[in-house]
Amino acid sequence: MEPKRLYVDFHVLQTVPPSCVNRDDTGSPKTAVYGGTTRARVSSQAWKRAMRLMFREGLLDSEQVGDRTKKIVGLVADEIEALAPGQDAKKMARDALSLAGLSKIKEDKEDADTLFFMSRAQARALAQLAVEGNNDKKAYKDALKAAPSVDMVLFGRMVASDPSLNYDAAAQVAHSISTHAVQNEYDYFTAVDDCAPEDNAGAGHLGTVEYNSSTLYRYATVNVKELEEQLGGEAAPGVIRTFGEAFVRSMPTGKQNTFANRTLPDAVYVTLRTDQPVNLCGAFEKAVPATANGFVGPSKAALADYAQKVYTCYADAPLQAFTVGEGLETLAPAQPLGRMLDALETAVRQQLNAETGNEVE
Template sequence: MQNNIYVDLHVLQTVPPSNINRDDTGSPKTAQYGGVTRARVSSQSWKKAMREYFKEHEDKETLGIRTKKIVHSLAKVIMEKDQSIDENSAVKLAEDIFNKAKISTKDQEAKALFFLGGKQQERLASYGVENRDDLQIKEIQGILNKDQSIDVALFGRMVADAPELNVDASSQVAHAISTHEIATEFDFFTAVDDLTSDDQAGAGMLGTVEYNSSTLYRYANVAVHELRFQLGDNKDAVIEALKLFVKSFVLSLPSGKINTFANQTLPDALIVSIRSDRPVNLVKAFENPVKSRNGYVSGSVSSLKTEFGKINRFAEAPISTFTVGDIAGLGEDKENLNELLTAFGETIDRLL
């Protein structure tokens, strides 16, 4: 097996007028880069969309839950394991299990969101039922450090009260930014009260919504060797998790204001590179913002290809590169995403 393997994902995606990721004032998020204002979609927003995609397309047993309500979630599984245990006793046992592992709870809720794998919850419930009067911290923490779910392995887990339960994320997702300068616009809207009489004038409601349009550069990577460690050296699970990660990153979309703007777009271009030295973000391709009167995709593709060709000045050439969409000539060009995923999976299989 190759010692270190990294997967880089580069996506160009045109988003029409929208407000898919907002700040605390309701304005679309932005960033200053290259001396101009860019549209921005936070990595947290896109990772949430990816986890929702996981839930729709993956077996729930391989996924985890992130919640403060871990006590009641575990109690429910405990009662399923042993129907003689009533709800109050199950809740008490569940709380004792988490407290024993140094996960603090208050009013039967964790103090912070906790990422718990599905298989881990099943094993905790079985352990609790079998050892109700003799709970051991090492046993409980051992369960929480094994059989990581795909999403916990990819996105990590941080437990302030018990650092020994931390899980290093095997993936990184960058904030998406526009390849060009943007200007925020305002949509003034009114709503009519359906029961307003004919002799009454005026709107029942009025307001404004900020929005912008952009061609986004999106980047993510996965440390395959770290993912393999987190998934217990299960090669098949690693390959399927990687394919799911690629597919979810490409096809997911944050849902903010989606009913208002219907911004249901797909990527224009995708590059997937497999590397042995380190991951490489190509955002520098757009430090000089793309300028055009005829759309930004073509200019963005050209800038991205140019930057991709410069990688070898400082880093090793990729082991393999696959492309789909309005970009070609960088490696193996595929007709569609499914073809890319098949070739990508076969390459990872050989490397592992």
């Protein structure tokens, strides 16, 4: 029988003050046209990077977080040095990576041509094979495919030169967009030269920085069955909880020193689904109009109303739902974030154990 599908969808409404969270190639805040109007936008890549940094800051231990880097020779060489001090660790590392199929590393260099995602367990396994003097290419390739890090399973690994090393991402993160139209603004600033003579009233530097402010709709989904397949049923619920906390609390760091724009969400809506992921961005295809009461309240109302319409017309209501913050109580009772994440972890564990016949205390 085909495995039961299980998805966790995260919907977040978050107001960000004047800021430049995510810049394009000209330094302007990223935007997108949606519903015929220009919206503020933060790319999924920017937010996933912020989440991975939060993983490193204590949500996951160091063994559970991988490195996406060109300096893979150094990663393997460090493990070789720990296992066999005094050896030519860098040469052994280059040879090991070549046997694994990653041959685009010049003899006198430590950098690969492209970024490669590697877990510490994978680097250690390659080092062990190198120290043992193993020359079996399959063994090295198997070492690079086994023991992925948590963030590798969540966000995937793509190796163009060898698709057999790919990992399909268990999580998908949408580009965040504002629920309303925006127009970028410019801040003209000057800097004073502290050592300038007293009779010099001019600025030592002047410039401009582009910014906007917005109420963002953010969405992400996790394929629980994919996560379970790669990490095991015991680990998956805890990883879902960690993903949820990082998605809710993280913030990309673009121009953060300039704007101090770090905020927490105004409302969070989380669902468990057994049919398919459902992005509710259609709630804002018609831009929320500007009013003296701001955008947050109307955005919450639009999200709740649209979700109910989608459930009525196209999709079943979610298996379970949770909310944080005020304004979405028509969808699910509100809870503090920590309690909601605990309840979510328990719900995911119950669903996984129900399929295996195990009970959750």
